[in-house]
Each structure stands twice: as C-alpha cells, then as structure tokens.
Amino acid sequence: MKSVAINGYGTIGKRVADAVAAQKDMKIVGVSKTRPTFEARAAVNKDYPLYIGIPEREHLFRESGIEIAGTVDDMIEEADVVVDCTPGNLGKANLEKYKKAGVKAIYQGGEDHELTGLSFNSFANYDDSFGANYTRVVSCNTTGLTRTLSTIDPICDIKKVRAVMVRRGADPNEVKKGPINSIVPNPPKVPSHHGPDVKTVMGDIDVTTMALLVPTTLMHQHNLMVEINNDVTIDEIIDAFEKRSRVMLVDASEGLGSTAELMEFAKELGRNRNDFYEIPVWRESINIVDNELFYMQAVHQESDVVPENVDAIRALLEMESDNEKSIAKTNKAMGIL
Ligand SMILES: NC(=O)C1=CN([C@@H]2O[C@H](COP(=O)(O)OP(=O)(O)OC[C@H]3O[C@@H](n4cnc5c(N)ncnc54)[C@H](O)[C@@H]3O)[C@@H](O)[C@H]2O)C=CC1
Numbered sequence: 001m002k003s004v005a006i007n008g009y010g011t012i013g014k015r016v017a018d019a020v021a022a023q024k025d026m027k028i029v030g031v032s033k034t035r036p037t038f039e040a041r042a043a044v045n046k047d048y049p050l051y052i053g054i055p056e057r058e059h060l061f062r063e064s065g066i067e068i069a070g071t072v073d074d075m076i077e078e079a080d081v082v083v084d085c086t087p088g089n090l091g092k093a094n095l096e097k098y099k100k101a102g103v104k105a106i107y108q109g110g111e112d113h114e115l116t117g118l119s120f121n122s123f124a125n126y127d128d129s130f131g132a133n134y135t136r137v138v139s140c141n142t143t144g145l146t147r148t149l150s151t152i153d154p155i156c157d158i159k160k161v162r163a164v165m166v167r168r169g170a171d172p173n174e175v176k177k178g179p180i181n182s183i184v185p186n187p188p189k190v191p192s193h194h195g196p197d198v199k200t201v202m203g204d205i206d207v208t209t210m211a212l213l214v215p216t217t218l219m220h221q222h223n224l225m226v227e228i229n230n231d232v233t234i235d236e237i238i239d240a241f242e243k244r245s246r247v248m249l250v251d252a253s254e255g256l257g258s259t260a261e262l263m264e265f266a267k268e269l270g271r272n273r274n275d276f277y278e279i280p281v282w283r284e285s286i287n288i289v290d291n292e293l294f295y296m297q298a299v300h301q302e303s304d305v306v307p308e309n310v311d312a313i314r315a316l317l318e319m320e321s322d323n324e325k326s327i328a329k330t331n332k333a334m335g336i337l
C-alpha cells in the first residue's frame, strides 16, 4: 500500500484525493490547504489528515475549529509521492522541498514541461515516467487532445493536426474570473501551449493549436482537423474510439448536442461530483474529406486529468509496469467503463 499526499486541495486536488482513496493499492496520508475553507472542513470529515500550506495561518484554522495534523513539510515526510495540485507556477519552489525530503512528485499542467523535463499521459507515454522521480500530468485540454489523437494514431498515418480550442472562461466556482461578455483569443498568438504540450507526450507529431476563451464554465470544446496520408474509413475511426476507454462517443441526436447537455448527462453517470472523466466525441462530427479527418470533442476540465494522476502514481512508484493494467485498475475503482 503506497502513501500519497496531495499538496493543494482545490479543484483538481480534492478530486485526485478521492480517486486515490478509491484505489486498493494506495492511500491518502495527507492533503493541504492554505485557508480554513469548506473544502478544508470537508477533507477532515473524510478523514484525510489536513496539513497547512502556510504555517503562519495556523491560528485561522484553530479559530475555525478545524483540526490540523501539521505543516506541508510534515506531510511530505509521510508520503511515497506528492501530487502537487497547487496553482500553476508554485512548482519550482515546491520542487526544492520535495528534493530535500527525497520524495517523488507529480505536477499538473499549470507548470511548464521544463520543470520536470518529463510529462505524462497514461496512453501515450506511461513508460517514460516509470520509476522517475518527477513528472507532470499535461493540462486538461492537452489530455483531451492526447486521448483522442493517441487513439487514432495507430490506424492513421498522421501528416499534421490543426485544432481550434474553445476554452471555458473559468471553473464554476471562480467568481472573480471572466470573461463575462466577450470572446477572447487566448493566447492571441499561434500556437497556444496545447500543441507543443501534446508533443511532450506524443513525440514528433505535427500539431498546432489556436485557443479562445468564452463566457462559460462547464467544459472546453475542441475542433480537430487531422491530415492523414493513408486511407481510413469513418467506421474505422468510430470503432477505435468505441474500443478506447476514457473516450466516449456521444450523439447530438440523443439530446447531447452541447456542453450543457453533456454535463446534465454526467449527472446520470452517478459519479462523484457529477464528474465526466471521459472525453466525449460527437459521433456526427466525425468526417473524412479529401484525406482530412474532422471531429469535435469536449473536455470536463475539472475531472479529465484525475485518472491520469492515479496512473502517474503507479508509474513513478513502479507499482505496475503495464499501462493498460494500471488504466484498468484506475477505471474500475472510479467507475469508468
Ligand atoms: N481547474 C482546472 O480546470 C484544471 C487545472 N489544472 C491545473 O491543476 C493545478 C491546480 O489547479 P486548480 O485545482 O484549478 O487550482 P485551485 O485554485 O482550485 O486549487 C489550488 C489549491 O492549492 C492551494 N494552495 C495555494 N497556494 C498553496 C501553497 N503555497 N501551498 C499549498 N497549497 C496551496 C489552494 O488553497 C487550493 O486549495 C494547476 O496547475 C492548474 O493549471 C489542470 C487541469 C484542469
């Protein structure tokens, strides 16, 4: 049984904690918060030992009556691996801590690839992180692109990929973020970070991305154009998506023609927090015109990277050498078909 600590119990951290707790071969030894929020209280109610990220704030937790087990420095002493889910760009300072404590660590997509020199996707490059000390699960959008591109890659001789990504403006709880009434090229230059990021896990694939922010919080949405050198049929693409776990074909004709309806459908799946771990691909959108494959997909940004984090733990700690076996264990424990 391996010991896992979660540094940063926010949108991603609280989900990774629950996913880890659901596995048979790993357990949570601590989660960290910087403020005594409802999430801190929820962690204690779940019996996750709670540690504080900013020791000077200990009195705030005491005044709120929220029991703490110690500081983040104490927490990482207890762990075989830390999953760092702090906001982007804290990674460098945290890495010094992890190195000093001799503990392995997994970062999220808000950090640059250069921090670890290694990025992770369960399907595309699990082996690269096997036994490594530090890796980084690529961002939610990059995970979405990699999930579907790595599915079609074995049957398509891909010449180049172009993708336009419509990014949600903020997460549902981010009251201070926008846009509220605008469409924002984000970034207003090409490529966005997503294309280069796919290359960190899929090697020399030719992929270029553009991205914009829109006033919605539910999901991101992607539009992919994949030039291919060989003859592949639409049925073969559909068959590949149907066989791949963590990708789900959905039908607009069944009332799933928008991100709003997809998130309503997620409630029917009966998962923790109504999360949608799979990448839904609209079946009707799949088309091939003049050796160019087109498809549209969506990404539930709060949850798609969660199963990847669990697999990354098994890779770093050499708990399972076969990525498919880790994926199957993670999926089973999380209720992913
Ligand atoms: N929210 C999303 O849609 C996704 C986020 N990511 C990435 O995951 C990482 C975390 O993002 P979120 O969970 O959205 O952030 P968040 O803001 O929801 O949560 C971050 C957590 O870290 C804690 N924290 C802040 N400073 C800290 C410190 N010095 N020490 C310890 N804890 C500290 C905060 O209290 C909070 O609980 C980022 O790298 C982000 O880019 C990746 C995929 C999707």
Ligand SMILES: O=C(OP(=O)(O)O)[C@H](O)COP(=O)(O)O
Residues within 6 Å of the ligand: 109, 110, 139, 140, 141, 142, 167, 169, 194, 301
């Ligand atoms: O990993 C994410 O997006 P990204 O793949 O566009 O970087 C998350 O949705 C967080 O993005 P944010 O930096 O807009 O909060």
